[in-house]
Amino acid sequence: xxxxxxxxxxxxxxxxxxxxxxxxxxxxxxxxxxxxxxxxxxxxxxxxxxxxxxxxxxxxxxxxxxxxxxxxxxxxxxxxxxxxxxxxxxxxxxxxxxxxxxxxxxxxxxxxxxxxxxxxxxxxxxxxxxxxxxxxxxxxxxxxxxxxxxxxxxxxxxxxxxxxxxxxxxxxxxxxxxxxxxxxxxxxxxxxxxxxxxxxxxxxxxxxxxxxxxxxxxxxxxxxxxxxxxxxxxxxxxxxxxxxxxxxxxxxxxxxxxxxxxxxxxxxxxxxxxxxxxxxxxxxxxxxxxxxxxxxxxxxxxxxxxxxxxxxxxxxxxxxxxxxxxxxxxxxxxxxxxxxxxxxxxxxxxxxxxxxxxxxxxxxxxxxxxxxxxxxxxxxxxxxx
Amino acid sequence: xxxxxxxxxxxxxxxxxxxxxxxxxxxxxxxxxxxxxxxxxxxxxxxxxxxxxxxxxxxxxxxxxxxxxxxxxxxxxxxxxxxxxxxxxxxxxxxxxxxxxxxxxxxxxxxxxxxxxxxxxxxxxxxxxxxxxxxxxxxxxxxxxxxxxxxxxxxxxxxxxxxxxx
Ligand SMILES: [Zn+2]
Numbered sequence: 001x002x003x004x005x006x007x008x009x010x011x012x013x014x015x016x017x018x019x020x021x022x023x024x025x026x027x028x029x030x031x032x033x034x035x036x037x038x039x040x041x042x043x044x045x046x047x048x049x050x051x052x053x054x055x056x057x058x059x060x061x062x063x064x065x066x067x068x069x070x071x072x073x074x075x076x077x078x079x080x081x082x083x084x085x086x087x088x089x090x091x092x093x094x095x096x097x098x099x100x101x102x103x104x105x106x107x108x109x110x111x112x113x114x115x116x117x118x119x120x121x122x123x124x125x126x127x128x129x130x131x132x133x134x135x136x137x138x139x140x141x142x143x144x145x146x147x148x149x150x151x152x153x154x155x156x157x158x159x160x161x162x163x164x165x166x167x168x169x170x171x172x173x174x175x176x177x178x179x180x181x182x183x184x185x186x187x188x189x190x191x192x193x194x195x196x197x198x199x200x201x202x203x204x205x206x207x208x209x210x211x212x213x214x215x216x217x218x219x220x221x222x223x224x225x226x227x228x229x230x231x232x233x234x235x236x237x238x239x240x241x242x243x244x245x246x247x248x249x250x251x252x253x254x255x256x257x258x259x260x261x262x263x264x265x266x267x268x269x270x271x272x273x274x275x276x277x278x279x280x281x282x283x284x285x286x287x288x289x290x291x292x293x294x295x296x297x298x299x300x301x302x303x304x305x306x307x308x309x310x311x312x313x314x315x316x317x318x319x320x321x322x323x324x325x326x327x328x329x330x331x332x333x334x335x336x337x338x339x340x341x342x343x344x345x346x347x348x349x350x351x352x353x354x355x356x357x358x359x360x361x362x363x364x365x366x367x368x369x370x371x372x373x374x375x376x377x378x379x380x381x382x383x384x385x
Numbered sequence: 386x387x388x389x390x391x392x393x394x395x396x397x398x399x400x401x402x403x404x405x406x407x408x409x410x411x412x413x414x415x416x417x418x419x420x421x422x423x424x425x426x427x428x429x430x431x432x433x434x435x436x437x438x439x440x441x442x443x444x445x446x447x448x449x450x451x452x453x454x455x456x457x458x459x460x461x462x463x464x465x466x467x468x469x470x471x472x473x474x475x476x477x478x479x480x481x482x483x484x485x486x487x488x489x490x491x492x493x494x495x496x497x498x499x500x501x502x503x504x505x506x507x508x509x510x511x512x513x514x515x516x517x518x519x520x521x522x523x524x525x526x527x528x529x530x531x532x533x534x535x536x537x538x539x540x541x542x543x544x545x546x547x548x549x550x551x
Contacts, residue, residue: 020394060400118395126475130406131416131527133477135484135497137469144467145486149551152510152544198468242444246434246493251551 004384005100006223006230007345008107008216009039015179015211015330018117024064025071028111031212031335032072035109039216040227043073046216047105052082052092052112053334054369058119072111084240086369087282088112089213089337090376093365094236096217097378101233106219112338113212114331121208121333140197140205140285142371147287148199149251154290156305158199161286162190163308165204165328168283171315172325174354179209179330204286204328211332213339220384231345231380234362235266243371250372256295259375263364264297267379272364273298276379278320278347278357279364280340284327289313293321296366296377315357323347323355337367341378348382411441414454416526422518424459426492427451434493457491459516462542463534464488464495464550468505483508487534488550495550502535511541 011034013019019027028051036042049072056062065081068074080099084091089112096110125142128134136142150156169185172178182189185203193203223230239259242248260272269275281296283289293304298319307313313321322328324343327336344365346352352360361382368375408416411427415438418425426437427450436443437457439450466485469476483500485508500508501517514534524530 120474123474126473128475128477131408131412131529133498133528133531134475135469135478135482135499137471137473137476137480137484140471141467141469141473141484144469145465145484146551148467148510149465153548153551194470195468196471198470200467244494245443245445246429246436247432247549248445249549249551 003101003103004220005097005217005233006220006226007233007380008218008223008226008228008230009035009041010215010342010346010351011035011038012177012213012339012342013211014177015209015332017179017208017210019115019210020117024115024118025068027115027210028068028113028212029071031113031214032109032111035214035216038228041107041216046073046077046107046109048078048080048099048108049074050080050082050092050096050099050108050110052088052338054086054088054114055124057124058121058333059115060119072109084369084374084376086333087337087367087374087376088334088369089339090341090365090367090378091238091337093215093338093341094238094376094378096215097233097236100217100219106222108217109214110217110338111212111214112335114333114335115210116208116332117210137197140200143285144197144200146250146372147285150287150291151199153251154302154305156290157309159191160290160305160308161199161204162187164283164286164289165190167314168322168326168328169203171323171355172329175324175329177330178325179211180207200285206284206327206331209330209332211330211335213335213342215338215342215345229349229382231348231382232384234379234381234385235263236378237263237266238376240374243373252291252295253372255373256368256375257297259377260295260297263377263379267385269379272296273319275362276364277360277362278323278344279366280324280326280343281321281366282327282337282340282368283322284331286328289321292366315355320357323352323357337376340367341365344378345380348380409441411439415439419528419530420524420526422521422524424457424489425454426457428453428455435491436494437489437492437496455491457489459489460537461487461489461492461514462547463500463510463512463514464547465510466500466508468508481505485514485534487514488547493550498531499533500535501533509541511544511547513537513539513542
């Protein structure tokens with residue numbers, strides 16, 4: 001990478017089931033204006049805009065970047081749309097960072113969103129193909145058999161998922177932007193919530209949210225002049241693989257492991273669990289925490305669940321995962337990956353408020369999407385790489 | 386537009402798109418087999434693994450499968466499943482039901498279907514299952530010829546026999 005890149009502004013909306021108080025353009029603008037305010041910049045300081053969301057089918061608005069350009073100060077500026085399914089938020093951040101790292105632009109605004117109240121993702125993900133039977137009920141229907149495969153393979157105790165959900169739901173109470181806030185949530189409450197896609201319970205599932213996230217990324221020279229300490233981008237990585245092929249490991253796919261190795265190599269990390277202070281990982285269903293502890297090489301094969309079980313992933317554990325409450329607490333699909341990236345940057349800027357991990361100096365943001373086939377990740381630090 | 390009911394916040398605008406779907410060579414080959422009560426697959430020339438149904442190419446190696454077709458069994462092993470209890474538009478079946486991944490004997494790729502004729506609490510990984518076909522005079526070139534899968538009653542397949550297909 002030729003140039004260093006720093007995160008100088010971060011903004012997000014209050015994530016809610018239905019933000020009927022704003023249009024789609026208004027929702028994005030809310031996040032973008034907050035990012036500009038954080039960076040103490042104005043629209044004219046932005047050289048280019050990168051935006052991302054989940055498939056257009058969700059809201060039924062094709063190429064929404066066209067009608068959103070003006071609201072995002074994108075008129076007469078380079079504007080780029082990113083598509084990588086559920087991982088798109090992460091990829092959007094990476095594309096924006098690469099425009100800075102390549103020396104093409106000095107300041108890039110990236111924005112990602114979903115307005116699920118104007119869409120029907122469950123319908124869009126229950127695909128009925130001609131000449132076939134449709135039995136995959138939404139994302140949960142797709143991922144439940146993979147989770148069962150993980151449980152069988154690892155021998156993880158049945159209540160691992162409940163423990164993840166409890167932790168993330170308690171963390172969400174410390175994050176004013178989080179959508180699902182369940183005061184006094186208990187283990188029993190999660191355990192007794194209805195099974196939607198056995199073994200996934202209702203309270204082990206992400207909500208459907210309206211929300212957006214935005215970041216301003218700057219070149220080294222401009223980031224050094226920023227009013228607030230920037231989060232320096234240490235490394236980014238993206239990998240993908242086909243949705244299905246014979247012999248594919250769908251539980252911990254090869255692309256996930258390759259992505260993790262590439263990321264750590266670029267960041268000079270040899271022991272991720274020790275060298276990374278906090279991580280925001282894409283966990284839309286509780287069981288994906290232990291699965292991605294293995295997929296991100298924080299834990300040896302079949303031992304990811306032990307990190308959850310031993311409390312290592314709690315706020316006060318040695319590897320805090322999702323102090324923001326994560327995707328389990330807010331899921332504006334397209335924004336969810338960028339939120340993971342932004343929350344990681346907030347941690348190393350000391351901006352995370354009540355869910356700040358003390359002394360966090362190096363943080364990881366992670367997103368995955370499609371049939372567990374798209375991965376995007378980054379590592380940011382308080383210090384320059 | 387604001388009146389005593391407040392501003393309009395959301396408007397539903399249903400759209401409809403009609404497609405003429407052409408199955409293409411690979412799916413046609415598979416569906417013609419299903420019309421005869423057979424599951425036909427194709428082998429990847431690189432690793433020799435059998436795709437049922439083949440889409441005409443190996444996603445892993447990016448090469449055409451075949452040219453020969455391989456007939457596989459309509460029996461197989463249930464390698465994973467979910468009990469779906471939540472309704473959704475487009476589903477072919479009413480919840481609750483067991484959505485299963487089946488690895489047909491002789492195939493290396495799995496397919497998704499419904500398990501029936503089995504209490505939901507007895508569904509398990511490794512179960513041996515078989516396709517249940519419509520009466521022959523109702524067969525068309527569609528997977529709807531198979532109404533569901535059901536247990537065969539054979540002993541469960543050992544985990545090692547399918548663990549690399551999860
Ligand atoms: Zn192949």
